[in-house]
Amino acid sequence: MPVRLRKFIGTILIIILVLGSALIANTIAVATLGEAPWWGHLLYFALTGLIWILPAMLIIKWMAGPKQQ
Structure with missing residues (x-):
């Protein structure tokens, strides 16, 4: 797979991952x-x-591809 295509797919996957996890x-x-205290919110979101x-x-x-030798 070409490097540019791999990086494009990886970028889309990372965007989906960040939005989905948020x-x-x-x-x-x-x-x-x-009803949790403030430190519970802090710990959870951290x-x-x-x-x-x-x-x-x-x-x-x-995305980086196989190691170059």
Whole structure:
């Protein structure tokens, strides 16, 4: 697969990943964190804000292609 196509597909996947994770995290927060203290909100959004990084790293690694020797 050409590098440009791989990077285009990866960019679209990362955008979908970020938007999807934000939507899911906010939906769960609205449903469950209504009565939680401020530190509960802080902890929840800090963790969910970092969770999307792991799949994004895999997508970026795929976008880079095979290792050059």
